[in-house]
Amino acid sequence: MPATAPVHEGLFADDHLIGGRCGTCAHHHFPAAPTCPYCRSTDVVEVVLSDTGTLWAWTAVTAPPPGYRGEVPFGFGVVELPEGIRVVTRLTEPDPARLSFGMPVRLAIVPLHTADDGTTVVTYAFGP
Amino acid sequence: MSVAVVGTGIHPFGRFEGKTVTEMGIDAVRDALRDAGDAPFQAAFCGTAYSGVAAGHKVLGALGLTGVPIVDVEAGCASGGAALMLAAGAIRAGQYDCALVFGIEKMPKGIIRSSFFEPWREEAGLAATPAYFALRAQRLMRESGVTKQHLAEIVVKNRRHGVHNPDAMFRAEVTAAEVLGSRVVCEPLHLWMLCSPNEGAAAVVLHAGPARGGGGPEVRLEAAALRSHLPGSVLNEGTPMSGVADDDDIPPPTRLAATDAYEEAGIGPADLDVVECQDTDAARELLSYEELGLCPAGDAGKWAAEGVTRLGGRLPVNPSGGLLSKGEPLGASALGQVVELTRQLRGAAGPRQVEGARIGLGHTVGRGANASVVILRR
Numbered sequence: 001m002p003a004t005a006p007v008h009e010g011l012f013a014d015d016h017l018i019g020g021r022c023g024t025c026a027h028h029h030f031p032a033a034p035t036c037p038y039c040r041s042t043d044v045v046e047v048v049l050s051d052t053g054t055l056w057a058w059t060a061v062t063a064p065p066p067g068y069r070g071e072v073p074f075g076f077g078v079v080e081l082p083e084g085i086r087v088v089t090r091l092t093e094p095d096p097a098r099l100s101f102g103m104p105v106r107l108a109i110v111p112l113h114t115a116d117d118g119t120t121v122v123t124y125a126f127g128p
Numbered sequence: 129m130s131v132a133v134v135g136t137g138i139h140p141f142g143r144f145e146g147k148t149v150t151e152m153g154i155d156a157v158r159d160a161l162r163d164a165g166d167a168p169f170q171a172a173f174c175g176t177a178y179s180g181v182a183a184g185h186k187v188l189g190a191l192g193l194t195g196v197p198i199v200d201v202e203a204g205c206a207s208g209g210a211a212l213m214l215a216a217g218a219i220r221a222g223q224y225d226c227a228l229v230f231g232i233e234k235m236p237k238g239i240i241r242s243s244f245f246e247p248w249r250e251e252a253g254l255a256a257t258p259a260y261f262a263l264r265a266q267r268l269m270r271e272s273g274v275t276k277q278h279l280a281e282i283v284v285k286n287r288r289h290g291v292h293n294p295d296a297m298f299r300a301e302v303t304a305a306e307v308l309g310s311r312v313v314c315e316p317l318h319l320w321m322l323c324s325p326n327e328g329a330a331a332v333v334l335h336a337g338p339a340r341g342g343g344g345p346e347v348r349l350e351a352a353a354l355r356s357h358l359p360g361s362v363l364n365e366g367t368p369m370s371g372v373a374d375d376d377d378i379p380p381p382t383r384l385a386a387t388d389a390y391e392e393a394g395i396g397p398a399d400l401d402v403v404e405c406q407d408t409d410a411a412r413e414l415l416s417y418e419e420l421g422l423c424p425a426g427d428a429g430k431w432a433a434e435g436v437t438r439l440g441g442r443l444p445v446n447p448s449g450g451l452l453s454k455g456e457p458l459g460a461s462a463l464g465q466v467v468e469l470t471r472q473l474r475g476a477a478g479p480r481q482v483e484g485a486r487i488g489l490g491h492t493v494g495r496g497a498n499a500s501v502v503i504l505r506r
Binding site: 007008011037038057058059060061062063064065066067068069070074076077078088089090096101112113121123 | 238240241242245246247248250251252253254255256257258259262263264266267270311312313314315316317359360363
């Protein structure tokens, strides 16, 4: 089985997103950060975020943006999670016409591209 | 202490193969100083994002004008507005009588690459700047009754205005059908609904008032406000986190800067005669109507449909043609607006003159987030 590697450490583990929850102001955030971006408290714990949410906005990217190493077109949007946060994310559906406001979506860890050494680089995405 | 605009200069916005950003800056600064009757300035502020180390020094060095403090200022698309705020504040505080403010840029072609995004976001495709514009456009369409036809009409309006601006990059009229026929970059935004990053320079000379320049009436800089984003708000121009609370009640940076500027100038949006606002994309212009308080929240679509903001309308917006006609050289764009507004208030805007314009507002917003709002009055 070929090796896989996350696009960045700490974004997700065991097919779940890893965020932060502030013990002082109770806000969630993603990706997890050592300092709360709302109240600068360092009383932050890492938490597993919900795998399901609803679609808040979406589009498709049709030309490769700077530094991007995957296929186009790809879906791109914002998903609302029950924790009360909106996550900027890739979408597994690249056709905007097949998506709608408030549509239930689920997290998937998907291949992004193959690195020079043959490793499959994976990232998080949401889809219907 | 009042502050007056006593000189303006501009190097056209476009693509200038073989011309350096320094050379464009020299042209704009020379014109502004001439317009100001060679007023001796005691400090210079240069807005730029992509010009490298000591870019302002290179411009003034070539003109033999160094020795004064020269501060290069980066605040994304609002870099020129930030430079203006610093210069105006220093004059109001009595630190200087006269300051030179200029902005210069020579943008790389294509989608703007920004060190703002961490490498992993680029690799994952999350640094797709037009996609953020598209998501914002989609939300505006949902919340304010804006249609794709309205977006196309904004492009038609600004390109029609730009026909009369010799400093603009695009000077041909377009039809709504042509705009909607251009390729989709990110649904709902078509290529012609997006401005082109490009090259150019603009300069203004500020002086403690009362003071006049350019042979026209006194044009006072009544306010120059700069604000950044509040925590949260996933789709404003600052997107440092992928997931934030985005309480819909968080005021966007443009609204914060506008509130500051109206208060500083002692006016409200109903007093404005002419506006130059950030039209990075057609939806951004319509969103700015709401964020600047030009129209009530939710009325952007209605304003677009009624043509309120075309030349001859109740409140002309972007008589220069806006960024959709001029293109966007980041560091220069805010000062390009000040050049246009000064021309308008001097009554020297030719075929694109807003009749009887007395109070004008300039607005830029971009990466950071940074938003600047400038108010001028004659």
